[in-house]
Amino acid sequence: MLNFTHDPAAQSWVAAAQSPGCDFTLQNLPFGVFVREGSDEHPRGGVAIGDQVLDLAHLAASGLLVEPARAACCMAADSTLNAFMAMGPESWQPLRHALFKLLSSNTDAATQEKVRACMLPLSQATMKMPVEVRNYTDFYTSQYHAVNVGRVMRPENPLTPNFQWLPIAYHGRASSVVLSGTGFRRPNGQSRPTDNQFPAFGPCRRLDFELEMGFFVGQETKLGEPLSLSQARGRIFGMCLLNDWSARDHQFWEMDPLGPFLGKNFCTSISPWIVSMEALEPYRVAFERPASDPQPLPYLDDATDRASGSFDVHLEVSVQSRQHRAQHLPGDRITATSFRHQYWTIAQMLAQHTIGGCNLRSGDLMGTGTISGPTPDEAGAMVELSVGGTRPVSLPGTGETRHFLEDGDSVTIKGWCEKPGAARIGFGECRGEVLPALDVGAA
Template structure:
């Protein structure tokens, strides 16, 4: 990934709102999403976010003038299919980005034709940005792994494999939902430490996890590992990701095969995929605590050490039902940076995941794992912020939260900033907790 003309901070768009300093979606971003006009029930379309508008790529295919080499990519996008474009090699993807950037730049001859292809974001609904294949959740947040490990094993918080193996496990794809989808509190089996027997009922320790989502682009064949130096070519883009977690269900079920129902009731993905090309200016060195082990050769490269991480600032905002009723805005309950949290880079995750021959496909999703920073106020879950629920956080209106309550809205935001570049953002990743179903 290299910085090119599409990242020039002087570029301005004829879409006026894209030039607003506060927008997540300036001309330098150009993330993809799947949308439709509210209330129409029409088929999902692929669009590119630009300021407070979406460029409808089905309409843009029809009304715009595009390089002939992009015809098949634009045909797929016009049909609502992002996966085909994701599966392409980086070259065609960069060509598409360049063409979109030029078409939306002030002075483009395409302005008149494309103006009628814009749809206001205020009038659309969004779903997950592509057909998601397999979903894998990693555990790259070393401060999270240490804090959570300390709750269970005070003297030995990090397991011996952590610094060698990019720990991950398979997750549930069917229940990955778009931002805004209500999150129903799960029922489940739990057992209090002092209880003789488990019981079944609504989760009492409902939590969130702040993660980045990495969407896979170009596939590999079964049995053919992807070398670390080729791994970036298989990444398509990045989203925000909330891996909702039922802590009481998790602690009872997870031995010996890992989390299951405690995680698979829902996970929320932000609707806009920020491409690896857009993120080129925001790559950062891999930061590891002093004294950390060096990775084995199959996980190591100069490129991934020097610029494999992602300099994304992550924030978590909470609005309770009482706050909403009183007209009070959401409050920020934590913030941190992905590159200060992650012990492994996305490329290392690709190399590890395929090292045994597992085949990745376009649209597969990797979760980064909870990205907690080293500071106490940088934690990416309530489990950490409240020390296992023992020290509830206090909100400005006097409410407290050890874990999430029905009616709470939790929202993640992500931004990339660097001197000399336009700030870009990820949009929102939000969900509101609703009550469990009735049960007998």
């Protein structure tokens, strides 16, 4: 449901919020956690606007908010957003609406002055993990991705028979979810024997990214109490960008029969800003499912989800190598697609997660699974772009090519929503750099 916070004509007195291409418009107001750069202050919640962070701890103490926005702001000012997420939409919306009014150019000069006193330039903020991730689940909901990868692993039968019946998922590792900007070592591990004798052991030779989005659970649920689709919609706080780094050689050796483990759990990166579901409302689109495909079972189906369960978020991935950096070049874009092409919606994912009784906790992170679009150049992972490592992907800036990621490669995901008649809503970026493997000997 659209409201005044979605008015594309509304402007902020923070001038940068109106700059072309600015992710953090007045209509966005994403939440994150930060400290002042170089300080030893306690991390606290903030909201991005233009080129500024609004410090929610300062704002909560400013006297500018009334209930229930003030109480919500106190919670959102905490060192993680978990407690704020646990409050539910009845608290999220009043705070967002109050922030919109305070930051709108309609606000009087005296109020603007007081709000400005609670701000810090984004360039002086060091972002922190926005959430203590209690549980992390990763879905597998792009049919294009499933078919692309399936062709590499099971050419005779790329799509498993369950794919069109339920949003497939597995449990990921919560402890190794890190903030954008954190480097990680190329993992060591075993891979499939090539000579049918001994598995290889050593640094991953098929290191990959996975272009994903993440979403966070708001209020917790109880063990044994499933969520309907409509309840599920109300339990989603917001979304971020996510990179589910993957060691394909390790993964493909270990995953039979229980799924990926070390091939995934060495690192998962998320972007620092969480865009609220309310901010994304204008970009809801109909759920694309051909009439000839199986239709969802009743617990995964309702009219609202069909009409507007998907989101049109433009997504891009770029790779910047050591050579790019040596030549002061930006990274090269290697893929671009939209989140709208997923086969299952985020509400369906959450309804599926709870249908057997599994309980959710505030701050639980859900990954959407790799997001690949309908054409080959819209694929969300190197293993697809390079067709299982058989076709080089070019980095035109330096003339290099890649089959998989090399040491020093920095991968950046960007995402935003944009269309005529609506304000731009951006996610910022999710970045990570591959560091050389630890030398653990021949092991």
